[in-house]
Amino acid sequence: MLARVGDQMERMGRATAAGMAEFGLGAVLLAQCIYWVAVGHRRAQPVRLDAAFARCMEVGILAIPIVTLMALTIGIMLAIQGIYSLRVFGAEEQVVLGVGMSVVREFGPLITGILVAGRTGSSLAARIGTMRISQEIDALSVMGINPVRFIVAPALIAMMIMVPTLTFWSSIVMLAGSGWYISVDLGMSWAAYIERLTEIIKFGDVLHGLGKSLLFGVLITLVGVINGTLVSGGAEGVGKMTTRSVVISICAIIVTDMVFAFIATRS
Amino acid sequence: MSTIAISEHRSNAPADPELMAAPPMIEVRDLITHYGTREILHGINLSVRQGEIMVIMGGSGSGKSTLLNALLGLLRPTSGTIRLLGQDLNAISDVERTKLRQKMGVAFQGGALFSSLNVLENIMLPLREHTKLDRNTMRIMARMKMQVVSLSGFENLMPAELSGGMIKRAALARAIVMDPRILFCDEPSAGLDPVVSSAIDELILNLRDAMGMSIVVVTHELESAFKIADRICVLDKGHILTVGTVEEVRNSANERIQNLLNRRTEAEVLDPDEYLRRLTGMQQ
Ligand SMILES: Nc1ncnc2c1ncn2[C@@H]1O[C@H](COP(=O)(O)OP(=O)(O)OP(=O)(O)O)[C@@H](O)[C@H]1O
Ligand SMILES: [Mg+2]
Numbered sequence: 001m002l003a004r005v006g007d008q009m010e011r012m013g014r015a016t017a018a019g020m021a022e023f024g025l026g027a028v029l030l031a032q033c034i035y036w037v038a039v040g041h042r043r044a045q046p047v048r049l050d051a052a053f054a055r056c057m058e059v060g061i062l063a064i065p066i067v068t069l070m071a072l073t074i075g076i077m078l079a080i081q082g083i084y085s086l087r088v089f090g091a092e093e094q095v096v097l098g099v100g101m102s103v104v105r106e107f108g109p110l111i112t113g114i115l116v117a118g119r120t121g122s123s124l125a126a127r128i129g130t131m132r133i134s135q136e137i138d139a140l141s142v143m144g145i146n147p148v149r150f151i152v153a154p155a156l157i158a159m160m161i162m163v164p165t166l167t168f169w170s171s172i173v174m175l176a177g178s179g180w181y182i183s184v185d186l187g188m189s190w191a192a193y194i195e196r197l198t199e200i201i202k203f204g205d206v207l208h209g210l211g212k213s214l215l216f217g218v219l220i221t222l223v224g225v226i227n228g229t230l231v232s233g234g235a236e237g238v239g240k241m242t243t244r245s246v247v248i249s250i251c252a253i254i255v256t257d258m259v260f261a262f263i264a265t266r267s
Numbered sequence: 268m269s270t271i272a273i274s275e276h277r278s279n280a281p282a283d284p285e286l287m288a289a290p291p292m293i294e295v296r297d298l299i300t301h302y303g304t305r306e307i308l309h310g311i312n313l314s315v316r317q318g319e320i321m322v323i324m325g326g327s328g329s330g331k332s333t334l335l336n337a338l339l340g341l342l343r344p345t346s347g348t349i350r351l352l353g354q355d356l357n358a359i360s361d362v363e364r365t366k367l368r369q370k371m372g373v374a375f376q377g378g379a380l381f382s383s384l385n386v387l388e389n390i391m392l393p394l395r396e397h398t399k400l401d402r403n404t405m406r407i408m409a410r411m412k413m414q415v416v417s418l419s420g421f422e423n424l425m426p427a428e429l430s431g432g433m434i435k436r437a438a439l440a441r442a443i444v445m446d447p448r449i450l451f452c453d454e455p456s457a458g459l460d461p462v463v464s465s466a467i468d469e470l471i472l473n474l475r476d477a478m479g480m481s482i483v484v485v486t487h488e489l490e491s492a493f494k495i496a497d498r499i500c501v502l503d504k505g506h507i508l509t510v511g512t513v514e515e516v517r518n519s520a521n522e523r524i525q526n527l528l529n530r531r532t533e534a535e536v537l538d539p540d541e542y543l544r545r546l547t548g549m550q551q
Contacts, residue, residue: 045396139375139381141339141340141368142340143396144367144396145392
């Protein structure tokens with residue numbers, strides 16, 4: 001009995017150690033990216049902006065349709081729920097308050113983060129995993145091309161630009177979706193709706209949402225890259241780590257979001 | 268005395284005393300490597316001279332890839348030293364290692380072409396990253412190397428559209444685009460039809476003759492090994508059984524070597540098409 005408990009403790013300990021190691025790996029990776037962006041030029045190994053822009057295209061522009069669709073749907077859903085629950089108090093008009101705050105601070109960053117994690121985080125993990133097993137990463141190293149500089153840094157830059165941008169866009173679309181439902185259901189005019197929003201939403205709220213989404217972008221990139229580099233054993237290994245990357249980055253996003261919300265509402 | 272020199276020359280080993288005296292291009296001393304806690308290479312000593320083609324042979328799992336990875340600096344040895352062009356691979360700074368790596372070319376077994384770049388861009392990549400040449404010059408240089416490996420006209424194909432033999436040739440072209448001093452080839456002719464395979468052997472011989480490269484080739488193919496090798500290094504279970512000329516290895520009385528040579532002829536080699544299928548499978 002005791003032995004089994006000990007066994008389990010040991011297994012948990014080992015899993016924790018492995019988790020911590022990955023955490024450390026993420027920190028090292030981030031530091032290396034910053035290093036290459038800062039001194040790459042001096043070492044004749046610049047981080048290529050054209051590569052970063054190409055990634056921006058893939059991370060951001062190609063994600064616009066799905067992000068827009070999801071944001072619109074969720075915006076409408078928020079309005080429906082808000083009106084339904086506020087009707088209990090006869091305070092339907094206050095729905096704008098709830099929607100405005102929660103979209104800009106929570107739903108915009110969160111939904112965008114989750115979508116990007118599913119779309120880009122997974123493809124990043126798959127791409128790097130495939131490059132690893134096909135020895136493309138090795139080939140880069142032996143050519144004297146640092147893989148972090150060549151692959152990871154441009155991806156990170158693209159994510160740090162595009163995730164906040166997408167978040168900004170999706171927040172606007174969500175608010176438009178809510179506004180549409182509210183105007184239909186409550187007969188509130190668009191002008192009144194927008195005026196209410198501008199009263200409610202402070203610049204700080206927007207900053208809060210965008211700051212968070214920047215962090216999500218970094219998290220998704222690091223989780224995707226690390227899982228990609230941990231791939232072993234062919235195609236199946238790539239599939240496994242891709243799944244793992246999506247699960248971990250979504251968890252990381254939600255936990256970070258909770259911590260953010262806690263800290264922000266305290267101060 | 269002179270007859271000895273002549274006969275040595277015939278067997279391809281550079282007998283030129285000046286070359287013999289020159290420091291070796293690759294020098295491995297007491298190399299020990301581990302994967303985890305398992306010791307894979309147990310004290311390897313090997314040197315490759317300027318303009319020499321060294322073929323590394325051995326059974327499956329004998330440690331050929333491990334040795335190659337150590338030589339490329341992809342696997343850090345537990346102990347021992349590896350000197351390339353006189354520099355200790357694991358003691359020099361990152362900057363120096365990057366410089367050193369521009370003087371070596373590697374053709375990986377599966378090609379390791381970048382799947383997002385077309386053939387020409389793949390071959391141009393080292394030039395783009397390490398030189399300040401303008402785009403047209405780079406393009407011309409890359410085209411010249413494509414001509415060398417008879418790939419002219421396939422510039423715009425993506426790696427996924429190439430056959431196994433074309434991939435190997437493109438990888439070779441990329442490996443030599445910077446005119447390296449040392450060239451490493453992992454299974455350059457495995458799984459190719461005899462004509463293509465012998466063309467690649469010719470190519471390797473030409474590279475050595477024309478540019479004086481030192482070339483390390485890992486191969487399973489006996490015929491090709493005997494054709495191109497100046498010296499053959501036979502690995503077995505992480506030990507070097509022998510290093511010698513083709514004749515010496517062929518006539519070796521060592522039973523293990525003879526077994527290995529005979530068994531090798533029947534052994535299956537990794538089919539590059541199968542390898543590719545595994546790689547592309549995950550995209551679906
Ligand atoms: N990544 C790895 N992790 C752990 N052990 C490994 C790894 N790669 C190789 N080995 C072990 O090292 C030993 C030597 O393998 P290596 O790949 O060098 O053999 P090889 O001579 O290249 O064989 P083959 O001709 O089949 O490619 C094998 O016993 C193998 O199990
Ligand atoms: Mg091998």
